[in-house]
Amino acid sequence: MGLTYKWELVGLKKQNSENFENIVVGTNWKLTGTDTDGNFGVFNGATPFKPQDLNGDGFVDYQDLTENLVLGWVKNVVSGSTETNYMGHINGQIQKEIDHKKYARIEVTTMDLPWSPTSGSTSYPTTSGSVPGY
Numbered sequence: 001m002g003l004t005y006k007w008e009l010v011g012l013k014k015q016n017s018e019n020f021e022n023i024v025v026g027t028n029w030k031l032t033g034t035d036t037d038g039n040f041g042v043f044n045g046a047t048p049f050k051p052q053d054l055n056g057d058g059f060v061d062y063q064d065l066t067e068n069l070v071l072g073w074v075k076n077v078v079s080g081s082t083e084t085n086y087m088g089h090i091n092g093q094i095q096k097e098i099d100h101k102k103y104a105r106i107e108v109t110t111m112d113l114p115w116s117p118t119s120g121s122t123s124y125p126t127t128s129g130s131v132p133g134y
Contacts, residue, residue, distance in 0.1 A: 003033035003094065007075070009067045010044075015051065022062035023051045027074055033094035041097030043090045047074045 013026030026048045034040040060069065079087035111118045 003035055003091075003098075006032045006034070007071050008032070009070055009074075012070070013048075014062065017051050017054070020051075020054065020059065023049075023054060024062070024065070024070065024073075025049050025051055027070060029071065029074055031090060031094070033091070033098070035098055037102075039098045039102050041094035041101075043093050045074075045078065045090070047077050049073065 007029065008031075009027060009029050011028035012024055014022045015025050017023055026046060028044070028046050031043045031045065032040055033043075077084050078090065079085055110116060
């Protein structure tokens with residue numbers, strides 16, 4: 001069963017350098033994965049960028065940035081073909097959250113065991129208004 005993904009940029013860090021102003025040096029983002037039953041999991045991530053790696057080629061002024069452009073940078077880091085690729089980890093964490101919601105463990109106390117006379121899930125016939133065990 002595949003997941004549908006929604007990427008969102010939730011914050012930026014910027015700084016000035018000798019040659020550029022308002023360089024994006026970090027991002028905060030979240031990725032939501034939703035299965036076909038509507039169950040979802042969320043991964044919150046942060047991706048840094050090094051200003052020393054920046055050159056003038058392709059530099060985009062801060063006021064001209066778009067969410068899609070910056071998310072493209074993030075995706076290149078987290079799911080690209082480099083050593084920084086950790087998309088498998090992200091998918092695993094999202095799936096773990098979905099599974100936890102879908103297959104939640106419920107602690108059953110003595111009172112709620114199926115054979116317990118006090119369980120709300122079991123009906124006991126009573127005679128003359130008495131309750132079994134009392």
